[in-house]
Amino acid sequence: xxxPFGVGAAGPHVRDLQHRLTATGHWHGPVTGIxxxxxxxxxxxxxxxxxxxxxxxxxxxxxxxxxEAGQRLGDRFLYLRxxxxxxxxxxxxxxxxxxxxxxxxxxxxxxxxxxxxxxxxFQTNMSLGGDGVCGxxxxxxxxxxVRPLGDASVVAHITERxxxxxxxxxLIGRRIAVGEAGGLEPVTASVRRxxxxxxxxxxxxxxxxxxxxxxxxxxxxxxxxxGFEVKPAAPSVSYFQGRHFVSRAGQKLATDIAxxxxxIFGPIATNGMGLPMLRESAMPxxxxxxxxxxxxxERNREVADIVAQSTRDLLADQPAA
Numbered sequence: 001x002x003x004p005f006g007v008g009a010a011g012p013h014v015r016d017l018q019h020r021l022t023a024t025g026h027w028h029g030p031v032t033g034i035x036x037x038x039x040x041x042x043x044x045x046x047x048x049x050x051x052x053x054x055x056x057x058x059x060x061x062x063x064x065x066x067x068e069a070g071q072r073l074g075d076r077f078l079y080l081r082x083x084x085x086x087x088x089x090x091x092x093x094x095x096x097x098x099x100x101x102x103x104x105x106x107x108x109x110x111x112x113x114x115x116x117x118x119x120x121x122f123q124t125n126m127s128l129g130g131d132g133v134c135g136x137x138x139x140x141x142x143x144x145x146v147r148p149l150g151d152a153s154v155v156a157h158i159t160e161r162x163x164x165x166x167x168x169x170x171l172i173g174r175r176i177a178v179g180e181a182g183g184l185e186p187v188t189a190s191v192r193r194x195x196x197x198x199x200x201x202x203x204x205x206x207x208x209x210x211x212x213x214x215x216x217x218x219x220x221x222x223x224x225x226x227g228f229e230v231k232p233a234a235p236s237v238s239y240f241q242g243r244h245f246v247s248r249a250g251q252k253l254a255t256d257i258a259x260x261x262x263x264i265f266g267p268i269a270t271n272g273m274g275l276p277m278l279r280e281s282a283m284p285x286x287x288x289x290x291x292x293x294x295x296x297x298e299r300n301r302e303v304a305d306i307v308a309q310s311t312r313d314l315l316a317d318q319p320a321a
Contacts (some may be wrong), residue, residue: 004059004199006043017058020066021046051241051274061276068109078134080116088243090115092302093134095244096146097122108112108279171312172199176221179205179213179277184228186297190304191226198308222313224253225285226307227277230293235265238280238287241272249284253314257286260306264299265290284314 005013014035021027026042026049040056047054050065058066064086071087076092078085091109097118098104105114116132124130128138176195178188183204192202203220205213210227217225237258239250251272258268278285288307290296296303 002058002060002063004057005035006057007035007037007040009244014039017043017063017066020070024049024066024069051272058177065274074136078111079117079132080111082111085111091180091242091244092306093119093139093142095260098144099146099149100142105282106240106247107241108240108242110280170295171195171308171315174200174224174315175203175220175222176200176311177203177205177217177220177225177283178227179217179225181208181210181213182206183230183293184296187228187300187303190300193302194304194308195311198312210275210277211280214277217285218280218282222281222283224311225277225283226253226257226311227280227285227287228296229287229289230296231289232291233289234269235261235291236269236271236289237261238271238273238275238278238289240274240281240285242274242279246272246280247284249314250278250286253284253310254286256310256313257288257307260310261288261303263293264302279310 002013010033012033015031015033015036016029017041018033020029021039021042022031024046026046027039029038035058041060043062044054044056046066046069047056047062050069051059052065067088071089073089073092075089078090086109088109090111091107094104094107094109094115097115098107100122102122103114104118105112113152119134119138120130120132122128122142123132123138126141128141134142178191178195180188188204188206192204196202203217203222205216207213207216213227237254238249239254251270254270258270261268273287275287277287
């Protein structure tokens with residue numbers, strides 16, 4: 001696990017960072033191995049492009065995304081393994097499969113079971129063996145078929161919609177997950193009680209690592225996830241947005257929650273982000289961030305009411321593809 005480093009750092013790790021920023025088009029100066037203010041601005045530009053928190057510090061999340069950005073299509077075989085392969089090359093294959101009508105789930109740059117199954121299905125249809133390994137021949141066939149179609153990756157949105165369509169606007173029998181990264185147990189408890197009162201089965205997750213939370217709610221099979229976090233920044237509600245995919249269901253849920261919370265907390269932004277919890281969860285997910293923990297704890301019952309109503313509204317809605 002890489003330790004975060006920023007302005008003032010120097011050495012081979014900074015040179016490596018500057019090389020990787022050069023490869024992504026975010027560094028145009030000499031590779032000095034010195035993390036100065038110009039390097040920090042380049043890191044911020046990369047973070048903004050990847051829709052993660054912009055702080056100019058290279059931590060594990062930023063470093064991981066820099067490595068992913070360096071994965072070029074065709075440079076390696078893509079197949080199902082543990083841990084899952086990640087990278088821009090994975091996202092591009094997912095986009096092509098989705099464009100051709102093969103459901104990969106979400107276009108998230110993570111080679112999971114759905115992507116592996118979609119590729120195997122494509123290979124079988126094209127008499128390519130169906131081994132689930134994306135090599136040169138499979139990639140060439142994908143590119144030849146997709147090229148005339150342009151960027152029409154709609155199946156991922158249809159898949160997300162179908163996960164919600166059967167709910168009929170009810171929480172009864174639905175699995176809903178609620179999580180927080182520390183210190184907000186009273187809030188998640190209130191949300192759990194309110195949603196549970198409407199007949200849903202609710203999982204509450206308390207863990208400081210968002211990837212761990214995503215793995216737990218995926219195993220639970222949640223239809224929706226709502227997370228809470230206190231962060232020294234303007235209040236916001238975020239949903240998943242990647243380079244080739246925006247969670248429309250997550251966007252609707254985020255907008256409804258933000259609209260409901262504004263009379264209580266003032267202006268609340270909604271934004272698409274590639275944060276680990278939002279990217280790695282298999283269901284529509286939102287992350288509610290608040291600047292002050294005391295204000296949130298004081299109004300947590302009202303927050304619970306708004307979240308429960310917004311979740312009901314989401315399950316009643318059938319977004320267009």
